[in-house]
Amino acid sequence: MLESPQPAPPRVSAVGIAGLEQRGLEARMNNQLVIGNAFEDLEALMASAKQIVALAETLARESGMSTNEGSAETTAVLSESAAALGMVTTKDMLSSGSENLYLSELARNLAEYLTDDRKGILQREGGIMSLIDLWSVFNRSRNGVELISPSDFQRAAELWEKLRLPVRLRRFKSGLLVVQQYDWSDEKTLRQLQDWMEELRRVPPEESVPWDWTVFGRAVTAQETAQRFKWSVGVAAEELEMAEDRGALCREEGVEGLRFWINGLIDTPS
Secondary structure, X not given: OOOOOOOOOOOOOOOHHHHHHHHHHHHHHHHHHHHHHHHHHHHHHHHHHHHHHHHHXXXXXXXXXXXXXXXXXXXXXXHHHHHHOOOOOOHHHXXXXXXXXXXXXXXXXXXXXXXXXXXXXXXXXXXEEEHHHHHHHHHHHOOOOOOOOXXXXXXXXXXXXXXXXXXXXXXXXXXXXXXXXXXXXXXXXXXXXXXXXXXXXXXXXXXXXXXXXXXXXXXXXXXXXXXXXXXXXXXXXXXXHHHHHOOOEEEEEEOOEEEEEEOOOOOOOO
């Protein structure tokens, strides 16, 4: 006579510290499973994106288009597919002969990243930031998809004007490359600095000074300027020297370092 199977013993839930450890272990195992599935889905998505690009290039060649027409067609399909997938274009997604396409797409990705109001990249930096700082911030935002080399980054930024994008690359006389909104100019920066210097004529200094501060105001350093306008110290130093070259400021070099005064000897451009 066969014996009926014995029912499985009920699961005993641990209590106290043991229960917390058990629930923590179960949560970690579940998280590992979810993350593993997510990476598998991401790899499949990347593979699909590459297939879409390869298909677009194949169709362009088979349709008998010229090189320029095929490139334009491939560019359009790639841009639409990458946008639909919520991805950025990488070199790995393109064929070896598509470097120009890669740089133009990277230039557009950079401009969109800079002008995104939700991120507020330029706003946090006072409307101007060095290209090397942007390179660092943008690479961190890629989440390891593919890091951009400094040379590719600069070449893409140099395409902004050609592509008529709303940001521009600017080079100071020292060679420092910075990023600004397209409609920003040296005249606007001069007005900012001059308005600040005028404020200093109306605000008493924290310590007594041996000159008439209501007439001459006071001098400022690059560090103070950076703090005032949310610039980096390097950018602040370059903007102060630009204002000096334009006649708006004059420098004082002493034991306390380099400081800049408003130039009251000549008329400055408004």
